[in-house]
Amino acid sequence: MxxxxxxxxxxxxxxxxxxxxxxPPLLVGAGDDAAVLARSRNPTAVTTDSQIEGVHFRLAWLxxxxxxxxxxxxxxxxxxxxxxxxxxxxAAICFPRRFPMRDAISLAxxxxxxxxxxxxxxxGGNVAVYDGPLAVTLTALGELPGGRTPxxxxxxxxxxVLCVTGMPGLARLGLEALARGEESNRQLSSAVRKxxxxxxxxxEAEFLAAETRLGAAIDLSDGLAGDLGHVxxxxxxxxxLRPCYPRLYRTMCGLLDLDPEECFLGxxxxxxxxxxxxxxxxxxxxxxxxxxxxxxLLAIGSICAERGLWIENAxxxxxxxxxxxxxxxx
Amino acid sequence: MxxxxxxxxxxxxxxxxxxxxxxPPLLVGAGDDAAVLARSRNPTAVTTDSQIEGVHFRLAWLxxxxxxxxxxxxxxxxxxxxxxxxxxxxAAICFPRRFPMRDAISLAxxxxxxxxxxxxxxxGGNVAVYDGPLAVTLTALGELPGGRTPxxxxxxxxxxVLCVTGMPGLARLGLEALARGEESNRQLSSAVRKxxxxxxxxxEAEFLAAETRLGAAIDLSDGLAGDLGHVxxxxxxxxxLRPCYPRLYRTMCGLLDLDPEECFLGxxxxxxxxxxxxxxxxxxxxxxxxxxxxxxLLAIGSICAERGLWIENAxxxxxxxxxxxxxxxx
Numbered sequence: 001m002x003x004x005x006x007x008x009x010x011x012x013x014x015x016x017x018x019x020x021x022x023x024p025p026l027l028v029g030a031g032d033d034a035a036v037l038a039r040s041r042n043p044t045a046v047t048t049d050s051q052i053e054g055v056h057f058r059l060a061w062l063x064x065x066x067x068x069x070x071x072x073x074x075x076x077x078x079x080x081x082x083x084x085x086x087x088x089x090x091a092a093i094c095f096p097r098r099f100p101m102r103d104a105i106s107l108a109x110x111x112x113x114x115x116x117x118x119x120x121x122x123x124g125g126n127v128a129v130y131d132g133p134l135a136v137t138l139t140a141l142g143e144l145p146g147g148r149t150p151x152x153x154x155x156x157x158x159x160x161v162l163c164v165t166g167m168p169g170l171a172r173l174g175l176e177a178l179a180r181g182e183e184s185n186r187q188l189s190s191a192v193r194k195x196x197x198x199x200x201x202x203x204e205a206e207f208l209a210a211e212t213r214l215g216a217a218i219d220l221s222d223g224l225a226g227d228l229g230h231v232x233x234x235x236x237x238x239x240x241l242r243p244c245y246p247r248l249y250r251t252m253c254g255l256l257d258l259d260p261e262e263c264f265l266g267x268x269x270x271x272x273x274x275x276x277x278x279x280x281x282x283x284x285x286x287x288x289x290x291x292x293x294x295x296x297l298l299a300i301g302s303i304c305a306e307r308g309l310w311i312e313n314a315x316x317x318x319x320x321x322x323x324x325x326x327x328x329x330x
Numbered sequence: 331m332x333x334x335x336x337x338x339x340x341x342x343x344x345x346x347x348x349x350x351x352x353x354p355p356l357l358v359g360a361g362d363d364a365a366v367l368a369r370s371r372n373p374t375a376v377t378t379d380s381q382i383e384g385v386h387f388r389l390a391w392l393x394x395x396x397x398x399x400x401x402x403x404x405x406x407x408x409x410x411x412x413x414x415x416x417x418x419x420x421a422a423i424c425f426p427r428r429f430p431m432r433d434a435i436s437l438a439x440x441x442x443x444x445x446x447x448x449x450x451x452x453x454g455g456n457v458a459v460y461d462g463p464l465a466v467t468l469t470a471l472g473e474l475p476g477g478r479t480p481x482x483x484x485x486x487x488x489x490x491v492l493c494v495t496g497m498p499g500l501a502r503l504g505l506e507a508l509a510r511g512e513e514s515n516r517q518l519s520s521a522v523r524k525x526x527x528x529x530x531x532x533x534e535a536e537f538l539a540a541e542t543r544l545g546a547a548i549d550l551s552d553g554l555a556g557d558l559g560h561v562x563x564x565x566x567x568x569x570x571l572r573p574c575y576p577r578l579y580r581t582m583c584g585l586l587d588l589d590p591e592e593c594f595l596g597x598x599x600x601x602x603x604x605x606x607x608x609x610x611x612x613x614x615x616x617x618x619x620x621x622x623x624x625x626x627l628l629a630i631g632s633i634c635a636e637r638g639l640w641i642e643n644a645x646x647x648x649x650x651x652x653x654x655x656x657x658x659x660x
Contacts, residue, residue, distance in 0.1 A: 010434055011457045014457055017439055029451070032454075037418050044471070047454065050422045050458050090376055093344075094462075124361070127340055128382055132461070
């Protein structure tokens with residue numbers, strides 16, 4: 001949904017206030033997918049996210065129970081991107097005045113059930129009633145299994161291959177289908193489902209981190225260009241993308257009159273994992289991933305030393321992409 | 331500020347959804363001041379709170395920086411009530427569209443500075459811009475020092491003395507003074523300060539728990555009758571209150587045409603600690619507390635086996651109080 005320029009400037013300004021250098025007991029502070037508190041042997045990862053009606057979702061598209069479940073998966077996605085295993089959720093829910101009691105209970109049930117499915121019980125929370133839209137703020141605590149080091153945005157190295165656990169832009173196609181009332185078109189159903197029912201890539205992240213030493217990792221919540229931009233700026237590197245659009249993806253783009261490259265790069269709530277890994281590990285990792293999850297791991301490009309972002313076509317021709325043109329759009 | 335009946339019913343309904351029996355890894359689940367996650371030797375306490383403009387505070391009364399600091403102290407107050415030491419804060423802030431950037435930065439600075447003062451750095455957070463009032467949701471993580479057991483609402487025993495770290499109702503007097511434009515009256519200034527700049531009783535709680543074995547504990551955020559009601563229902567006990575109103579308190583009530591007993595019992599954002607302790611410890615504890623903090627510890631009554639709440643006057647005459655008459659008022 002539309003994100004104002006103002007919001008990005010606010011976030012950037014507040015990040016500067018929070019500072020970049022984490023103070024003890026923080027191992028990782030603000031600016032990554034989750035913060036990490038170093039305590040005893042198992043560090044605790046913590047992350048928070050607000051889902052607001054009219055900004056992040058619409059009640060016309062989702063039942064209250066699904067709103068709760070969606071908020072859980074979105075919040076846990078940040079833990080996945082740190083390689084952390086969820087331990088507990090805390091919910092702060094602001095209900096509009098006259099929000100039906102039955103719907104409020106359904107929403108709470110949705111949060112609890114989704115948490116339980118992820119072995120991540122709701123530890124408690126806060127409820128308020130106010131003159132504003134439904135706003136669900138969840139905070140998730142996780143732990144790094146076996147004292148493993150957290151997956152950071154800053155660990156991409158030139159030569160690393162860029163991989164994603166699913167096609168960037170699919171959720172954007174689903175959102176567009178919903179916004180245009182095209183959600184019953186069967187060719188768009190996988191995209192609509194992707195937008196409405198995202199799944200945090202927790203098992204995938206844990207599997208990948210156990211199989212090989214990963215480089216940088218982030219979850220795709222703003223869109224590929226934006227999130228990759230974070231990785232590149234934190235890692236002091238650049239990237240060359242070699243996108244390959246599957247036939248159904250092209251068909252969906254055609255139905256919605258959207259450009260595949262714009263969908264691929266632009267804002268999209270995919271909650272897939274974007275990570276980098278040494279090129280020598282990619283083939284084996286892709287095979288193991290497909291065996292385990294019955295889906296392909298997508299290699300979409302590579303990290304280079306020169307700062308910037310390029311798109312390379314099948315013929316090997318490169319074109320520079322400016323991040324700004326994707327960061328502040330719908 | 332006014333709290334709708336609806337909100338209490340919503341909270342109660344959602345508590346039922348969350349359930350009362352904590353599942354692993356939760357040592358304490360929903361329904362106390364904070365949840366406690368049992369991990370390794372030092373359990374982690376976690377709590378969340380939303381402060382919303384127009385519901386919990388007004389920007390006409392507080393500068394943005396003070397809004398941030400107040401939210402921190404209010405959130406940490408729940409950790410104090412568990413006997414936990416703050417470790418990290420996570421902030422989710424929803425700003426109204428067109429909220430001035432300068433004010434947003436001041437607010438974030440207020441959160442960070444207040445966190446730093448409490449040795450509790452801001453680990454990260456989330457910022458959103460929406461069509462609603464300023465809403466600051468903070469989640470605090472704490473640890474129980476030396477593996478101490480958390481202070482629960484359920485541990486009050488008949489014979490225990492009820493103590494508070496400050497006079498219940500003082501914040502209500504401050505709120506009334508502000509609402510009526512009487513905040514410049516010097517006799518009301520301590521009450522106004524109490525409402526605008528609450529201080530979590532972290533040092534007090536840690537000191538008390540180190541000096542003696544406390545019974546139940548809760549922080550006063552809803553008002554004495556409401557919060558004591560939680561302790562009594564969780565502990566399966568009753569209480570007899572023997573209030574004593576200091577002269578200034580009576581003067582303030584007179585200026586605002588309020589009944590001292592109603593202020594004492596009714597809704598008030600005091601963020602003082604209410605706890606129970608064996609009667610044999612009270613005198614020594616009171617003396618040590620006064621030496622350490624230069625303020626009195628107030629013994630305001632005692633726990634009895636019979637369920638219910640009574641007020642006893644100086645002559646020893648008891649009168650039953652119904653909780654409901656205080657819980658759902660302004």
